[in-house]
Amino acid sequence: MCRSGHGAMLRIHLHILRILLFLLFSSTVVSSIRCYECENGVNPACGKYFKAYQFKAKKCGDGSPYYKCALQRQTESDGYVGIARVCYEMGTLYGLNETDGCREWTNEIGFTALYCFCSTNLCNKGNNPSLDNLLVMTSALALVYSFLFH
Template identity: 80%
Template structure:
């Protein structure tokens, strides 16, 4: 009798955790992401040794889920490395894989740059943006469920 009550209690807690998870994902998608926006050609503090305290984060896209933070890095023929941190609107560059992470992209006229995408607030401050909080929470939820339901 006592065991059955415990199982019911565990189901209630797991159900509550799933509701909170879904609520968090929904809020993350609906709210505007905030990203750093700068170029090291305009302000050297935006370069390789980024000084975040010198920049104010910008809201991207007024709540649109079609924005990510991005870091773009390109090396010029003279060796200069240009770095830009931006709010990136998904679908802007044809043929570019826009999933979180870094990858090189070359356009039809030979322009090549490294693009790093991320989906959490202020994640474009480093040279390699942090993974999405949603992926982290998914892992935590999976571990929690596997603990209660082996």
Template identity: 30%
Template sequence: MKFCLFFIACCLVGLVTAQIPDSVIVLQNRDGLCNSIWNPLVKKLQDRDNFQVISHTVEQTFYEPDRNCVITLIGKIGYQFELIITKFDVLGTTDSTGKPVECHDFLKLYDAERCDNAKLLKGINFKTGLCGTLKESQVGNLIFTTCANKLTIQFKTGLFKDHRTGFSFELRQYPWSNPSGGPDCDPSLNGIAAGVWKDGTFNEFQNSWNDQPIIPGYVPGGVDVDYEKEIDGISCYECQNCPVEPFDPDKDGTAVGTNCYVCSKVYDEEYYVARRKCFHRTDYLNVIDSIREIDQPFLGCQKTADDFGRTVNYCFCDSDLCNGSSRSMINYLILSVTLFLTLIQRIYL
């Protein structure tokens, strides 16, 4: 009996210790998985100012190969980030001064809400990123500062595992002041207004040639440039004051938006008419920011109250024309028709 209680206690302790605290941000989880460059994780850092960012969980000694992990951190409005690298062991070659020469795996840090080499933090080469191994005497001396309250982290690893222990850095946010980045953070150019281009040549707009369709600055030949659109994105219904259910796009004056990041259907339960829309990534994140009681991007439906106290349903989905009729309504109609046909068959047979 005592052994059983001891075993259960050990299991509970293991579960507690395995839980990652809110102050720790992990790129690769305990299964070696992460959000990709095609679907980056977005985290809002509103409840605290100090964090630790690590390449992978402590359960794994080495980080996993063949990953392209991307996470965007959004801090408090009017704040900026400072990060101090405390450990660094990423596969690549450096020169005698520790400057990266060829990075097989790399870490890149962007002063923006997406991977965009024109906004790499000062001191990071867009061709290589950061790699190599920091000596003990160098730990804590590598410091980066953002110009605003957004930081995107990209950790890309090659096909082969080389038993490297990855990186960690301390991250803090504090009220914005003119950073030590010099003209890169000139308030007349950037200030605290994220999203304004700093510098960079046309080549620097690209993260890599393989990733260029999703990077702002990618310019397909012979078309008008719209940096907000998702290349090869999804299609969405668009209409104002159209029925929630039943919804007939052919009869309800519905348009179709293309190259969308997500589709939306927004309606309140009093009037039961919907607004359907195609959202590009930045607009979607701005809408999430504006919704009361909701502070994280989501797929599916959530309810909240508007300024007039009415219940509003916000629904987001990420497949072609997914903001039409709900599946439950379709399933209900199919079931009703099936039951009706069965009843008719029994009456006449």
């Protein structure tokens, strides 16, 4: 009888886990992504030591799946580092790999900048959004593990 009860409990936990995962992924697909938008040239709190509490998140693209959060970093010849956090409409910059992660891009007139893309709400808060996403995924996996094996 104990074995049967344990198996039933495991099935309930798996069912709950499936529902939670469905809600997590369906809400990401249905709603617009929200990103920080700012420039450190306008407000220094948008710079390297980002102060998220000073900015409101922007809802990007009215539900369009063609937006990501982005962080752009450009070092000027005088050493100044310009940082911008934006809602990025995919396809805006020709030839730029827009998959999640960071990469340098140079246009035809020699403008070079580092672009970091990410696909979850408010993920452009850090200096390297792809590392922030890694932390979120690790936490999610730990939660799944605790449901299944404890």
